[in-house]
Amino acid sequence: MAASVSRFIKCVTVGDGAVGKTCMLICYTSNKFPTLFYATKGYLAFIYFWVFVFGLHTNSVDNFSANVVVEGTTVNLGLWDTAGQEDYNRLRPLSYRGADVFVLAFSLVSRASYENILKKWIPELQHFAPGIPVVLVGTKLDLREDKHYLADHPGLIPVTTAQGEELRRQIGASYYIECSSKTQQNVKAVFDAAIRVVIKPPQKQREKKKPRRGCLVSGYLLRKNCLPGMKCIRAADFVPFYMRTHRSEFCTPVIASMP
Numbered sequence: 001m002a003a004s005v006s007r008f009i010k011c012v013t014v015g016d017g018a019v020g021k022t023c024m025l026i027c028y029t030s031n032k033f034p035t036l037f038y039a040t041k042g043y044l045a046f047i048y049f050w051v052f053v054f055g056l057h058t059n060s061v062d063n064f065s066a067n068v069v070v071e072g073t074t075v076n077l078g079l080w081d082t083a084g085q086e087d088y089n090r091l092r093p094l095s096y097r098g099a100d101v102f103v104l105a106f107s108l109v110s111r112a113s114y115e116n117i118l119k120k121w122i123p124e125l126q127h128f129a130p131g132i133p134v135v136l137v138g139t140k141l142d143l144r145e146d147k148h149y150l151a152d153h154p155g156l157i158p159v160t161t162a163q164g165e166e167l168r169r170q171i172g173a174s175y176y177i178e179c180s181s182k183t184q185q186n187v188k189a190v191f192d193a194a195i196r197v198v199i200k201p202p203q204k205q206r207e208k209k210k211p212r213r214g215c216l217v218s219g220y221l222l223r224k225n226c227l228p229g230m231k232c233i234r235a236a237d238f239v240p241f242y243m244r245t246h247r248s249e250f251c252t253p254v255i256a257s258m259p
Helices: 021-030 042-053 092-096 111-128 147-152 161-171 187-199 240-245
Strands: 007-015 065-070 073-080 101-107 134-139 175-178
Touching: 007 021, 007 092, 007 111, 007 187, 021 073, 021 101, 021 134, 021 187, 065 187, 073 187, 092 111, 101 111, 101 187, 111 134, 111 161, 134 161, 134 187, 161 175, 175 187
Parallel strands: 007 073, 007 101, 101 134, 134 175
Antiparallel strands: 065 073
């Protein structure tokens, strides 16, 4: 008799384009390394639009859904791929809704993708999905020791395991795992860790979430002035007339803390 599913877990992969997120998902779900290049762009944009705007169900999303047993617990793991290119900065956060865990990926042979974890991805996740646990992943492990690849890319300085661990500590990720989709090394470990951090979260993640930080203006959180990198605007700089005539710029009333 098949074990009953205890819960559904939504796992979203994020990171720069071309770091191997889609290959990692395909390798995990099919145990095969894709021989064709997959660019996560247009077709996922179409999926996001219909699923999140109209609430429709598509089979394309189901392709990355399976029952998985980890430490005796059976879960239905839903895997969501995202496009890392800047063209999808506005569309991508739609997939973050309801996420239980993020797999945040960078390439071990791309210093830029490693640096963007702190520069781009952590600020984005903290803004759109605060408090959701993260599993940090270094992809393309096989290329880090590939002499032919390194010879063809002079000046390339691969990311070391120690640097990956240091980044994990900086961003507060639950795990750091290095993997290779081509050899399938540690690919299963990535998603086992993602499941584990949800079903058995560390004590600090069980603590009550802090109130959202932002600009509090007469009980309203001003949306457009709470984006990363933008300055807060004091309540004293606004007049009641502006708030009455520009109410669409404000979220629903919330309890917010000042920075």
